[in-house]
Amino acid sequence: MENFEIYSSELKQRLSENTKVVGREEKVTRYDESSAPNPLMTVFPRSENDVVEAVKYCREKGLKCFGQSGGHNWRIRNHKSIDAIICMRTLNNISIDETTQTVTLGGGTIIGELVEAVTAKKLEVATGVCNTVGVLGTLLHGGTGRYTGKYGLGIDNLLSINLVDATGELYQNVNGTTDPELWWAICGAGSSFGIVTQATIKAYPQSNDGLSWNCTMIFINPGVSKIERILEAIEKTQMEENMSLLCSFACLPPTGLPSLIVTPWYYGPETKAEKAWERLLDPSLKPAVKKAAMLPANKLNEGNDPFCRMGGRKPSLGMGIERLDPAAFLEAKTLSIPDDATVFPHSHRGIAYEVVCFPIYKDETLDIKAQAFAQSVRDIWVQKCGNPQKPRCYGACAGFDEPLENIFGDREKVEKLMKIKKKRDPENYWGALLDIS
Known part of the structure; x- marks a missing residue:
């Protein structure tokens, strides 16, 4: 099975106990199968460290990996070259701070789960319009939804993230103060810079009950x-x-x-x-x-x-x-x-x-x-x-x-983005979603 048993056995030794690693027969169904990867293996991490180890292992073995949450991105570039999917759905924890009106969520949280959680606290958040879409999948590309007119885009409500880069290094509490350059790029092109394992966003009191x-x-x-x-x-x-x-x-x-x-x-x-x-x-x-x-x-x-x-x-x-x-x-x-x-x-x-x-x-x-x-x-x-x-x-x-230029507005902005990309991911390892090389 193209070394799946070997890869799976070796990788599991580096992951949390009972972390699931499956082969092609158990791959996750995506929204659009016309450009879906056909990975040799899919990993379901149980912690941020599992994501770190999975990326490091794939790099060591020369495998191309790809992080997915909801699985709705319509057009995956280079989908045929992806060897391993890191399915973030197992990292869907949600923590709500009612005092500061903020929500911290795992990278695999989908919109329906987030809406249910904040509704229970009489709060609401800027989010997308499909319940099964990954929150961060939509948010990192801008994030449009029902409340856009009231609260702005999803990225306008993003406070901080944790991100695993192309080397497998985990960056925690990335925001506009701790890393302005990376933050600028993440807010609109985040999927091209790594796998976001956690994010904190703003929440608001409900209107009209x-x-x-x-x-x-x-x-x-x-x-x-x-x-x-x-x-x-x-x-x-x-x-x-x-x-x-x-x-x-x-x-x-x-x-x-x-x-x-x-x-x-x-x-x-x-x-x-x-x-x-x-x-x-x-x-x-x-x-x-x-x-x-x-x-x-x-x-x-x-x-x-x-x-x-x-x-x-x-x-x-x-x-x-x-x-x-x-x-x-x-x-x-x-x-x-x-x-x-x-x-x-x-x-x-x-x-x-x-x-x-x-x-x-x-x-x-x-x-x-x-x-x-x-x-x-x-x-x-x-x-x-x-x-x-x-x-x-x-x-x-x-x-x-x-x-x-059609996506990011003008050539100057694209050139700035390309410079950051070459600095942060010189091998264009995260090229599956957006090639900037």
Whole structure:
């Protein structure tokens, strides 16, 4: 088995007692299997020291390792070269300090676990929109979610981290004071500098007893006039800090017809929510599916659960766009498939819309066509809804070949990031997520 027994036996001697190391037959299912690694072994650490020893062992043996928490990163660069997965899910401890209103969490904590823990203390945190996504996986790329308008991005609420670098050294309590250079790079490109084993973030008291209004509307194969009316309603809606909107274009089963999925959210009572979103809630728009409810804080992301299930093939691509051009959505519909404090760009903070294309299928022979489809939709959005001279792409939604300037904003920022990368990881060992060499 390609030395798995030897590697496993040797590595276990350096790890905590009963630490699990498994072979390919027990690898962890990822969100998108089209670019998933096929590792020789997967390690489930029980402590930060286990992560240190696993990285050191892989380096000694010439193995390429990769840390994962939720397993949702859509496009893993160099996924075919990864020999070992360090699955952080076993490090999902959460500690809440109600006095300082801070939360310290393990590197394997997923969003659903964090939301449940803080809700129990009548607190809330800036986090992503899918319960099964790793907290740090989304946070280290910026961290957008329901509370972004109210509390800012996830990186704005990050206080400190512990990180294992490419040599296996553990850095503790890294923050803007202890290591300003590394901190700048981590806040937006953290996965390219090591495995984050622990983080401390800000928490806030709940508003409206944690209750928020959630709505999902699906428009299946909408016509020209329908798309125009939906997009006009969105653009004419005045956004407030208690509002957020997810808008996705996808070919949904069982029909496979192009669909527009719109999910407005409001942090407040239903009457205010319906007033705030009255243009989009116009009954004459007639969505094929409409589901609205007042949900407690621990059910914040419940409406997104169907899109966050693991497995299958989903080579998705997203883009930050400045306007909603009906022509762009109609063209996509005709396609088919058988700030300087951080590296995160200031320009992306003011983006009007984040849109994502989800080709969802199971047949691996469709990979090339599906990826071409997603790329085609992305290119349409760039040309007709954004700034073709300066595209803006959220890092977690980037494709394999997305120019770094599109993710981090400008060449000067990219060059600074590359210098830090070459200093901290000269061999580009952590190149699986983001190649900066």
